[in-house]
Amino acid sequence: MADTAIHLLAPVPPERAGERLDRWLAEAMPEADGAAPGVVPLSRSRLKALVLDGHVRLGGQTITDPSRKIKPGEAYTVAPPEAIAAEPEAQDIPLDVVFEDAHLIVVDKPAGLVVHPAPGTPERTLVNALLHHCGDSLSGIGGVKRPGIVHRIDKDTSGLIVAAKTDAAHQGLATLFATHDIERSYLALVWGHPSPLQGRIEGAIGRDPKDRKRMAVVSRNGKPAATLYATEKMIFDAKGQPVCALLRCDLETGRTHQIRVHLTAKGHPLVGDTLYGRSRSRRRFALDDALVATLTGFPRQALHAATLGFRHPVTGKELHFESPLPADMAGLIAALDPKNR
Known part of the structure; x- marks a missing residue:
């Protein structure tokens, strides 16, 4: 039975004060016998993972530290995510196929489309669309009809992504990504103008120790990461002050949220990035109020996977693909151009 029930635990008694949260949760969770329908026991390791992933709350606060010392009277809520199907369903979702x-x-991929089913988004993903589009041609991978996802881009990032349809392609693409023998570049609209206008950002990336939902440049327990960037366009306000810039970013490595994290660490978070660029969205500029509202209210991180190049893992042919800026990013940049103000 899936562990999808919401568990409201009894308040912490005085004699348990100071214990670790994950230990308390493991002991306080209801047992299977006599529990309400749908409630199943959870192991301490599973509960620790649920804490780290933000599924434990205290009142209106999300708790992400499993070692937190509990206090008398605290009543925690545990809400495990819904289980997802072992085999995603084919769904008729339009695809912009560049090559097949x-x-x-x-x-x-358009912005807003999740790549792979996951808790919270069990369907209407790129995988579901590929299953419908490709049909029986996907049957060779592991005996299950599923596309070989060897890399991902964030839900709200648009642009090019490759998926395997056969075991041979899957293994070959996985090797290319593992050895970084893939050409990938992104277009990013960032706050401010970087100095220098082109360069290399290097910094290990790992979980933000202050917020497990974010990644960050960390001094330990991170994976090496490097991003090359070059400024393609600079945008100024009416007083000649820098507003934002369009950068082309090339990945030397492929870490989670790498471009977003590296540019934020450099002081230039992406326009529209509410996870990493929240503080910048409140800046004031010498621009028309309507334009400021459009800029600060951009509904997603302004990031687009513009270039993808690699040697075909089966035929050996060199492949190279380019995707132009999507309409939302192109429209925003056009609106910011002084000639159009």
Whole structure:
């Protein structure tokens, strides 16, 4: 039975004060016998993971530290995510197919489309769309009809992504990504103008110790990461002050949220990035009020996977794909151009 029930635990008694949260949760969770329908026991390791992933709350506060010392009277709520199907369902979702053969498919993903089913988004993903589009041609991967996802881009990042249709392509693409033998560049609209205008950002990336939902440049327990960037366009306000810049970013590595984290660490978070760039969205500029509202209210991180290049893992042919800026980013940049103000 899936562990999807919401558990409201009894308040912490005085004699348990000071214990670790994950230990308390493991002991305070209801047992299977006599529990309400749908309630199943959870192990301490599972509960620790739920804490780290933000599924434990105290009142209106999300708790993400499993070692937190509990206090008398605190009443915690545990809400595990819904289980997802072992095999995603095919769903008729439009795809912008850039390239396809018997072995792989390259898609220009729109912003807002999740790549793979996960808790919270069990369907209406790119995988569901690929299953419908490719049909029986996906049957060779592991005996299950599923596309070989070897890399991902964030839900609100648009642009190019490749998926395997056969075992041979899957293994070959995985090797190319593991050895960083893939050409990938992104277009990013960031706050301010970087100095220098082009360069290399290097810094290990790992979980933000202050917020497990975020990644950060960390001094330990991180994975090496490097991003090359070059400024393609600079935008100024009416007083000649820097507002934002369009950068082309090339990945030397492929870490979670790498471009977003590296540019934030450099002081230039992406326009529209509410996870990493929240403080910048409140800046004031010498621009028309309507334009400021459009800029600060941009509904997603302004990031687009513009270039994808690699050697075909089966045929050996060199492939190179370009995707133009999507309409929302292109429209915002056009609106910010002084000639159009």
